[in-house]
Amino acid sequence: DTGVSQDPRHKITKRGQNVTFRCDPISEHNRLYWYRQTLGQGPEFLTYFQNEAQLEKSRLLSDRFSAERPKGSFSTLEIQRTEQGDSAMYLCASSTRVSNEQFFGPGTRLTVL
Amino acid sequence: RKEVEQDPGPFNVPEGATVAFNCTYSNSASQSFFWYRQDCRKEPKLLMSVYSSGNEDGRFTAQLNRASQYISLLIRDSKLSDSATYLCVVNRIDYKLSFGAGTTVTVRA
Numbered sequence: 001d002t003g004v005s006q007d008p009r010h011k012i013t014k015r016g017q018n019v020t021f022r023c024d025p026i027s028e029h030n031r032l033y034w035y036r037q038t039l040g041q042g043p044e045f046l047t048y049f050q051n052e053a054q055l056e057k058s059r060l061l062s063d064r065f066s067a068e069r070p071k072g073s074f075s076t077l078e079i080q081r082t083e084q085g086d087s088a089m090y091l092c093a094s095s096t097r098v099s100n101e102q103f104f105g106p107g108t109r110l111t112v113l
Numbered sequence: 114r115k116e117v118e119q120d121p122g123p124f125n126v127p128e129g130a131t132v133a134f135n136c137t138y139s140n141s142a143s144q145s146f147f148w149y150r151q152d153c154r155k156e157p158k159l160l161m162s163v164y165s166s167g168n169e170d171g172r173f174t175a176q177l178n179r180a181s182q183y184i185s186l187l188i189r190d191s192k193l194s195d196s197a198t199y200l201c202v203v204n205r206i207d208y209k210l211s212f213g214a215g216t217t218v219t220v221r222a
Contacts, residue, residue, distance in 0.1 A: 031208060042117070042200050042212025043157065056209070091156060100145040100204045104156040 025094030136201030
């Protein structure tokens with residue numbers, strides 16, 4: 001399968017714990033995006049990378065959130081000191097530089113108890 | 114006001130029927146437009162891009178009205194497998210997608 005992959009698919013954690021998610025984009029895609037989706041809503045933009053450079057962060061991304069894409073390939077999203085409000089589906093997408101069509105991974109469903 | 118607004122539905126239609134729904138967007142500087150399909154607890158999947166002249170892909174037809182800032186999707190000859198949530202998506206800057214909350218379509222036998 002050469003699509004976007006995400007790991008883990010599900011994560012249950014206790015409030016206050018740190019969690020890290022991984023995204024592997026489609027190999028030739030140099031743009032990578034993170035979104036968050038809660039029940040009944042569409043995905044909301046969190047942050048965006050072009051190669052290894054993080055070019056924008058949404059105000060939704062508090063100081064507890066950090067994302068990296070160190071070699072311009074896979075990316076990680078870390079949430080520190082998780083809160084119950086962080087429970088959501090975290091989606092990763094990728095695209096080429098010349099196309100605005102973004103392709104999504106299966107998501108990581110986070111539940112904070 | 115949300116950047117992209119959709120009628121949440123649900124639209125409950127029999128197999129073979131035609132169903133159509135719209136979304137509106139608030140920013141006239143929006144550049145690209147898409148419809149994504151999302152099945153329950155799955156990721157969004159690109160259904161089709163929407164072009165200014167309107168475009169068709171099999172049973173699906175998308176229209177864009179820039180003057181009124183709305184996008185439409187029409188599904189002809191509905192199949193059971195068309196049951197899903199359809200997300201209207203607008204690209205204002207060249208990378209950030211703004212999603213509507215989705216329109217739920219249920220096709221019944």
